[in-house]
Amino acid sequence: MSLPQYEVFALRYGTRDARSSSHFLGGDPHDVPMPMDYFVWVARSPDKTFVIDTGFTQEDATQRKRTFLHCPIDMLSELDLKADAVSDVILTHLHYDHAGNFGKLPNATFHLQDREMEFATGRAMGYRKMAHSFDVDDVVGVVRANFAGRVQFHDGEAELAPGLTVHRLGGHTPGMQCVRVNTARGVVVLASDTSHFYENFMNYRPYVTVVDQAAMLDGYRTLRRLADSLDHIVPGHDPLVMKKYPAMSKATEGLVIRLDGAPKN
Ligand SMILES: [Zn+2]
Numbered sequence: 001m002s003l004p005q006y007e008v009f010a011l012r013y014g015t016r017d018a019r020s021s022s023h024f025l026g027g028d029p030h031d032v033p034m035p036m037d038y039f040v041w042v043a044r045s046p047d048k049t050f051v052i053d054t055g056f057t058q059e060d061a062t063q064r065k066r067t068f069l070h071c072p073i074d075m076l077s078e079l080d081l082k083a084d085a086v087s088d089v090i091l092t093h094l095h096y097d098h099a100g101n102f103g104k105l106p107n108a109t110f111h112l113q114d115r116e117m118e119f120a121t122g123r124a125m126g127y128r129k130m131a132h133s134f135d136v137d138d139v140v141g142v143v144r145a146n147f148a149g150r151v152q153f154h155d156g157e158a159e160l161a162p163g164l165t166v167h168r169l170g171g172h173t174p175g176m177q178c179v180r181v182n183t184a185r186g187v188v189v190l191a192s193d194t195s196h197f198y199e200n201f202m203n204y205r206p207y208v209t210v211v212d213q214a215a216m217l218d219g220y221r222t223l224r225r226l227a228d229s230l231d232h233i234v235p236g237h238d239p240l241v242m243k244k245y246p247a248m249s250k251a252t253e254g255l256v257i258r259l260d261g262a263p264k265n
Contacts, residue, residue: 003162003163003182004045004046004047004048004161004162004163004182005045005163005182005183005184005260006043006044006045006163006164006181006182006183006260007042007043007044007045007183007258007260008041008042008043008044008181008183008188008190008258008259008260009041009042009043009044009079009248009256009257009258009259010039010040010041010234010241010242010245010256010257010259011039011040011041011042011072011075011076011078011255011256012037012038012039012069012242012254012255012256012257013038013039013040013055013068013069013070013071013072013075014037014038014055014056014061014066014067014068014069014097015035015036015037015038015066015067015069015239016035016036016038016065016066016067017033017035018033018034018035018036019031019032019033019034020032020033020034022034022208023036023196023197023207023208024199024205024206024207024208025205025206025207025208025210025213034197035239036196036237036238036239037237037238037239037241037242038055038056038066038097038237039053039055039236039237039241040052040053040054040055040072040075041053041179041190041234041259042076042079042081043164043179043181043190044079045161045163045164047161048088048161048164049081049086049087049088050088050089050090050160050161050164050179051076051081051086051088051089051090051105051108052089052090052092052179052190052192053089053090053091053092053098053099053192054072054073054089054091054098054099054100054101054102054104054105055071055072055073055097055098055100055101056068056096056097056100056101056135057071057100057101058071060096060097060100060135064096066097069255070255071101071104072101073101073104073105075255075256078248078252078255078256079248079256083104083105083106084105084106084107085107086105086107086108087107087108087109088108088109088111088160089105089108089109089110089111090110090111090160090166090177090179091110091111091112091116091142092176092177092178092179092190092192092193092194092236093113093116093172093173093175093176093177093192093193094112094116094117094119094120094134094138094139094142094173094175095133095134095173095193096133096134096135096138097133098192098193099135099138099141099142100135100138102138102141102142102145103141108150109150109151109152110142110145110150110151110152111151111152111154111158111160111166112142112151112152112153112154112175113153113154113155113156113166113168113175113176113177114153114154114155114175115155115168115170115174115175116173116174116175116176116177117142117146117151117153117175118174118175119173119174119175119211120134120139120142120173120175121139121143124211125139130211133209154166154168154177155168156168163181163182164179164180164181164182165179165180166178166179166180167179167180167222167226169194169215169216169218169219169222169223170211170212170215170216170218170219171194171206171210171211171212171213171215171216171217171218171219172193172194172207172209172210172211172216172219173193173211174211174212176192176193176194176219177192177194178190178191178192178194178219178223178226179192180226180227183259183260184260184261185228185232185260185261185262186228186229186232187226187227187228187232188227188228188232188233188234188259188260189223189226189227189232189233189234190234190236190259191223191233191234191235191236192236193207193209193236193237194216194219194220194222194223194236195207195219195220195223195233195235195236196235196236196237196238197235197237197238197240198235198238198240199238200220200235201219201220201223201224201233201235202230204217204220231262231263234259241257241259242254242257243264244263244264244265245257245258245259245261245263245264246258246261246264
Protein backbone atom coordinates (compact mmCIF):
# COMPACT_ATOMS: atom_id res chain seq x y z
CA MET A 1 0.00 0.00 0.00
CA SER A 2 1.43 3.38 -0.91
CA LEU A 3 1.81 6.03 1.75
CA PRO A 4 -0.45 9.07 1.80
CA GLN A 5 1.06 12.26 0.48
CA TYR A 6 0.94 15.33 2.70
CA GLU A 7 0.70 18.96 1.77
CA VAL A 8 3.24 20.81 3.89
CA PHE A 9 3.12 24.50 4.75
CA ALA A 10 5.41 26.85 6.62
CA LEU A 11 3.73 29.83 8.32
CA ARG A 12 6.11 32.68 9.05
CA TYR A 13 4.79 34.46 12.11
CA GLY A 14 7.82 36.38 13.40
CA THR A 15 11.29 37.62 12.59
CA ARG A 16 14.29 39.38 14.10
CA ASP A 17 17.51 40.99 12.99
CA ALA A 18 20.74 39.38 14.08
CA ARG A 19 24.35 38.96 13.00
CA SER A 20 25.99 35.75 11.89
CA SER A 21 28.47 35.89 14.75
CA SER A 22 25.59 35.40 17.20
CA HIS A 23 24.35 32.19 15.57
CA PHE A 24 27.33 29.86 15.42
CA LEU A 25 29.26 28.18 18.15
CA GLY A 26 32.63 29.91 18.19
CA GLY A 27 31.21 32.95 16.34
CA ASP A 28 31.65 33.77 12.68
CA PRO A 29 34.63 35.67 11.27
CA HIS A 30 32.47 37.27 8.56
CA ASP A 31 30.04 38.73 11.07
CA VAL A 32 27.41 39.72 8.51
CA PRO A 33 23.70 40.49 9.00
CA MET A 34 21.85 37.18 9.38
CA PRO A 35 18.21 37.66 10.34
CA MET A 36 16.12 34.86 11.74
CA ASP A 37 12.54 33.95 10.87
CA TYR A 38 10.07 32.16 13.14
CA PHE A 39 7.75 29.50 11.77
CA VAL A 40 5.10 26.99 12.61
CA TRP A 41 4.32 24.24 10.10
CA VAL A 42 1.30 22.26 9.01
CA ALA A 43 1.31 18.80 7.40
CA ARG A 44 -2.02 17.75 5.94
CA SER A 45 -3.08 14.53 4.22
CA PRO A 46 -6.60 13.67 3.09
CA ASP A 47 -7.04 11.88 6.45
CA LYS A 48 -5.08 13.79 9.02
CA THR A 49 -3.74 17.25 9.86
CA PHE A 50 -0.77 17.93 12.10
CA VAL A 51 0.21 21.34 13.40
CA ILE A 52 3.93 21.40 14.13
CA ASP A 53 4.86 23.81 16.92
CA THR A 54 2.76 26.66 18.23
CA GLY A 55 5.09 29.67 18.16
CA PHE A 56 5.43 32.48 20.65
CA THR A 57 2.92 35.05 21.85
CA GLN A 58 2.80 38.82 21.48
CA GLU A 59 3.94 39.13 25.12
CA ASP A 60 6.98 36.92 24.45
CA ALA A 61 7.80 39.01 21.41
CA THR A 62 7.70 42.25 23.38
CA GLN A 63 9.71 40.79 26.24
CA ARG A 64 12.40 39.28 24.01
CA LYS A 65 12.40 42.05 21.39
CA ARG A 66 11.22 39.92 18.49
CA THR A 67 9.03 41.15 15.66
CA PHE A 68 5.60 39.56 15.90
CA LEU A 69 4.03 39.49 12.45
CA HIS A 70 0.87 37.53 13.27
CA CYS A 71 -0.44 35.18 15.91
CA PRO A 72 0.58 31.78 14.50
CA ILE A 73 -2.68 30.23 15.65
CA ASP A 74 -4.73 32.91 13.89
CA MET A 75 -2.69 32.21 10.76
CA LEU A 76 -4.09 28.66 10.62
CA SER A 77 -7.25 30.19 9.17
CA GLU A 78 -5.26 30.81 5.96
CA LEU A 79 -5.42 27.01 5.61
CA ASP A 80 -9.10 26.91 6.57
CA LEU A 81 -8.07 25.30 9.81
CA LYS A 82 -9.99 26.28 12.94
CA ALA A 83 -8.07 26.32 16.21
CA ASP A 84 -10.66 24.20 18.02
CA ALA A 85 -10.54 21.63 15.21
CA VAL A 86 -6.79 21.01 15.66
CA SER A 87 -6.45 17.47 17.03
CA ASP A 88 -2.70 16.81 16.88
CA VAL A 89 0.19 19.14 17.60
CA ILE A 90 3.80 18.02 17.40
CA LEU A 91 5.98 20.05 19.75
CA THR A 92 9.47 19.69 18.32
CA HIS A 93 10.81 20.93 21.67
CA LEU A 94 9.66 23.27 24.44
CA HIS A 95 11.58 26.48 23.72
CA TYR A 96 9.42 29.61 24.00
CA ASP A 97 9.34 30.19 20.24
CA HIS A 98 7.97 26.68 19.57
CA ALA A 99 5.62 25.95 22.45
CA GLY A 100 3.58 29.06 23.29
CA ASN A 101 -0.12 29.65 22.64
CA PHE A 102 -1.41 26.54 24.42
CA GLY A 103 -4.74 27.90 25.50
CA LYS A 104 -5.69 28.66 21.91
CA LEU A 105 -5.85 24.95 20.96
CA PRO A 106 -8.41 23.53 23.38
CA ASN A 107 -8.85 20.13 21.75
CA ALA A 108 -5.32 19.22 20.72
CA THR A 109 -3.15 16.33 21.84
CA PHE A 110 0.50 17.33 22.10
CA HIS A 111 3.22 14.98 20.83
CA LEU A 112 6.43 15.38 22.78
CA GLN A 113 9.60 13.41 23.52
CA ASP A 114 9.99 12.00 27.05
CA ARG A 115 13.41 13.54 27.35
CA GLU A 116 12.17 17.04 26.55
CA MET A 117 9.72 16.90 29.44
CA GLU A 118 12.40 15.54 31.76
CA PHE A 119 14.78 18.31 30.75
CA ALA A 120 12.26 21.15 30.97
CA THR A 121 11.08 20.09 34.43
CA GLY A 122 14.41 18.89 35.80
CA ARG A 123 17.56 20.15 37.42
CA ALA A 124 18.90 21.87 34.29
CA MET A 125 16.22 24.57 34.59
CA GLY A 126 17.96 25.78 37.74
CA TYR A 127 20.66 27.19 35.48
CA ARG A 128 19.89 30.47 33.79
CA LYS A 129 21.83 29.47 30.69
CA MET A 130 19.67 26.38 30.18
CA ALA A 131 16.37 27.92 31.25
CA HIS A 132 16.78 31.08 29.18
CA SER A 133 15.05 29.78 26.04
CA PHE A 134 12.11 28.28 27.94
CA ASP A 135 9.06 30.13 29.21
CA VAL A 136 8.04 28.65 32.54
CA ASP A 137 4.36 29.19 31.73
CA ASP A 138 4.70 27.02 28.61
CA VAL A 139 6.35 24.26 30.62
CA VAL A 140 3.66 24.46 33.31
CA GLY A 141 1.09 24.44 30.51
CA VAL A 142 2.49 21.14 29.24
CA VAL A 143 2.44 19.70 32.76
CA ARG A 144 -1.21 20.70 33.04
CA ALA A 145 -1.98 19.29 29.59
CA ASN A 146 -0.38 16.02 30.69
CA PHE A 147 -2.54 15.89 33.83
CA ALA A 148 -5.51 16.35 31.49
CA GLY A 149 -4.38 13.36 29.42
CA ARG A 150 -3.51 15.53 26.46
CA VAL A 151 0.20 14.75 26.01
CA GLN A 152 1.32 11.76 23.99
CA PHE A 153 4.92 10.97 24.81
CA HIS A 154 7.41 9.40 22.43
CA ASP A 155 10.83 7.93 23.08
CA GLY A 156 12.89 8.31 19.91
CA GLU A 157 11.33 7.41 16.58
CA ALA A 158 7.55 7.11 16.32
CA GLU A 159 4.99 6.88 13.52
CA LEU A 160 2.11 9.25 14.26
CA ALA A 161 0.22 8.39 11.08
CA PRO A 162 1.07 6.58 7.84
CA GLY A 163 3.67 8.73 6.06
CA LEU A 164 4.58 10.87 9.08
CA THR A 165 7.17 10.06 11.74
CA VAL A 166 9.04 11.96 14.46
CA HIS A 167 12.70 11.40 15.30
CA ARG A 168 14.57 12.52 18.40
CA LEU A 169 17.93 14.00 17.45
CA GLY A 170 18.90 15.73 20.71
CA GLY A 171 21.72 18.28 20.55
CA HIS A 172 19.88 21.59 20.76
CA THR A 173 17.81 20.20 23.65
CA PRO A 174 17.84 16.56 24.81
CA GLY A 175 14.32 15.90 23.53
CA MET A 176 14.60 17.85 20.28
CA GLN A 177 12.71 16.06 17.50
CA CYS A 178 12.31 16.56 13.75
CA VAL A 179 9.37 15.53 11.55
CA ARG A 180 9.70 13.32 8.48
CA VAL A 181 6.78 13.50 6.09
CA ASN A 182 5.88 11.92 2.77
CA THR A 183 4.91 14.38 0.02
CA ALA A 184 4.36 14.45 -3.74
CA ARG A 185 8.04 15.33 -4.18
CA GLY A 186 9.33 12.65 -1.86
CA VAL A 187 10.25 12.55 1.81
CA VAL A 188 10.65 16.01 3.36
CA VAL A 189 12.21 16.57 6.78
CA LEU A 190 11.10 19.54 8.86
CA ALA A 191 14.23 20.06 10.89
CA SER A 192 12.91 22.69 13.30
CA ASP A 193 15.82 23.50 15.63
CA THR A 194 17.81 20.38 14.80
CA SER A 195 19.16 22.81 12.17
CA HIS A 196 18.25 26.49 12.47
CA PHE A 197 19.84 27.46 9.16
CA TYR A 198 20.98 25.69 5.97
CA GLU A 199 24.50 26.60 7.01
CA ASN A 200 24.26 24.40 10.13
CA PHE A 201 23.59 21.06 8.47
CA MET A 202 25.27 21.85 5.13
CA ASN A 203 28.62 22.67 6.70
CA TYR A 204 28.34 20.98 10.10
CA ARG A 205 28.51 24.26 11.98
CA PRO A 206 26.72 23.90 15.33
CA TYR A 207 24.17 26.47 16.37
CA VAL A 208 25.10 28.48 19.43
CA THR A 209 22.30 27.17 21.67
CA VAL A 210 23.37 23.60 22.36
CA VAL A 211 23.34 21.11 25.22
CA ASP A 212 25.23 18.35 23.40
CA GLN A 213 27.46 19.36 20.55
CA ALA A 214 28.21 15.83 19.38
CA ALA A 215 24.50 14.98 19.28
CA MET A 216 23.85 18.16 17.31
CA LEU A 217 26.49 17.22 14.73
CA ASP A 218 25.14 13.67 14.57
CA GLY A 219 21.72 15.23 14.05
CA TYR A 220 22.93 17.00 10.90
CA ARG A 221 24.01 13.62 9.57
CA THR A 222 20.72 12.00 10.54
CA LEU A 223 18.74 14.75 8.77
CA ARG A 224 20.60 13.86 5.58
CA ARG A 225 19.79 10.18 6.07
CA LEU A 226 16.10 10.80 6.75
CA ALA A 227 15.45 13.16 3.82
CA ASP A 228 15.34 12.22 0.14
CA SER A 229 18.01 14.85 -0.67
CA LEU A 230 19.57 17.98 0.82
CA ASP A 231 16.79 19.92 -0.89
CA HIS A 232 14.28 17.94 1.15
CA ILE A 233 15.60 19.29 4.47
CA VAL A 234 13.81 22.41 5.72
CA PRO A 235 15.72 24.29 8.44
CA GLY A 236 13.75 25.80 11.30
CA HIS A 237 14.62 29.51 11.22
CA ASP A 238 16.28 30.33 7.91
CA PRO A 239 14.85 33.27 5.91
CA LEU A 240 16.18 31.51 2.79
CA VAL A 241 13.28 29.08 3.13
CA MET A 242 10.92 31.94 2.22
CA LYS A 243 12.96 32.62 -0.92
CA LYS A 244 13.27 29.01 -2.00
CA TYR A 245 9.64 27.97 -1.79
CA PRO A 246 6.55 29.42 -3.46
CA ALA A 247 3.85 31.26 -1.56
CA MET A 248 0.67 29.25 -1.07
CA SER A 249 -1.17 32.03 -2.93
CA LYS A 250 -0.61 35.62 -3.98
CA ALA A 251 -2.38 36.76 -0.83
CA THR A 252 -0.04 34.83 1.47
CA GLU A 253 3.21 36.11 -0.04
CA GLY A 254 5.82 36.41 2.71
CA LEU A 255 3.61 34.57 5.20
CA VAL A 256 2.57 31.09 4.07
CA ILE A 257 4.61 28.95 1.70
CA ARG A 258 4.32 25.40 0.40
CA LEU A 259 7.11 22.96 1.07
CA ASP A 260 5.69 19.95 -0.73
CA GLY A 261 6.62 21.30 -4.17
CA ALA A 262 10.20 21.48 -5.41
CA PRO A 263 12.24 24.48 -4.21
CA LYS A 264 13.45 27.16 -6.62
CA ASN A 265 17.19 27.34 -6.94
ZN1 LIG B 1 15.00 26.06 20.15
